[in-house]
Amino acid sequence: xELIAHHRLWSGRYRLKIVSTKARYGVAIRAAVAEAxxxxxxxxxxxxxxxxxxxxxxxxxxVVYPSLMEGFGRPALEAMAVERPVILSxxxxxxxxxGAAAILITPGSPASWEAAFRRLEExxxxxxxxxxxxxxxxxxGWDRVAREARSGPAALRAGPRGxxxxxxxxxxxxxxHDEMAARxx
Numbered sequence: 119x120e121l122i123a124h125h126r127l128w129s130g131r132y133r134l135k136i137v138s139t140k141a142r143y144g145v146a147i148r149a150a151v152a153e154a155x156x157x158x159x160x161x162x163x164x165x166x167x168x169x170x171x172x173x174x175x176x177x178x179x180x181v182v183y184p185s186l187m188e189g190f191g192r193p194a195l196e197a198m199a200v201e202r203p204v205i206l207s208x209x210x211x212x213x214x215x216x217g218a219a220a221i222l223i224t225p226g227s228p229a230s231w232e233a234a235f236r237r238l239e240e241x242x243x244x245x246x247x248x249x250x251x252x253x254x255x256x257x258x259g260w261d262r263v264a265r266e267a268r269s270g271p272a273a274l275r276a277g278p279r280g281x282x283x284x285x286x287x288x289x290x291x292x293x294x295h296d297e298m299a300a301r302x303x
Contacts, residue, residue, distance in 0.1 A: 120184050122150045124231045125159075132179075134160040137171060176200045180238050183207070186225055191215055195258055198251030203244050205234045215258070219250035 138144040151160045181197035182205040194204040194216055206212040208222035221237050224230040237243045
């Protein structure tokens, strides 16, 4: 919800698309968007098929995944696999897995969000992030993610909050019409 709260950093430049479910957290995000007056700048895409989600990642400026409770960070890995930069919450699992290949934000810090969006405007920084993500994708790879998904999809998708509280993944997308996309999975 922090990205919605800090909408002044992106709403003038992007249109946000949130890939969502209609579970409780998705409902809460819809309410936050309406309360912030962003309904004209935000679209919700319910239950987007995996192929469409990956296509969305391919065309984005960055994946923003401010999860506070995460077991792995699959959306970030998916984004890196299609060479997109990621903005992640600075929590132990994100530091350990993604490290310098991600822009890490401090939850609750508006200055941290502002710095993250500034970094996305710097082409050399984006190129560095994409290059730093390649070894991570190679290390964890699609095969491992697929294997873990087959053996425990609830753990990968729902995280520690359980299936009723999906995590939010924001995906700012730089498309011809300055759109943004997001994921609530």
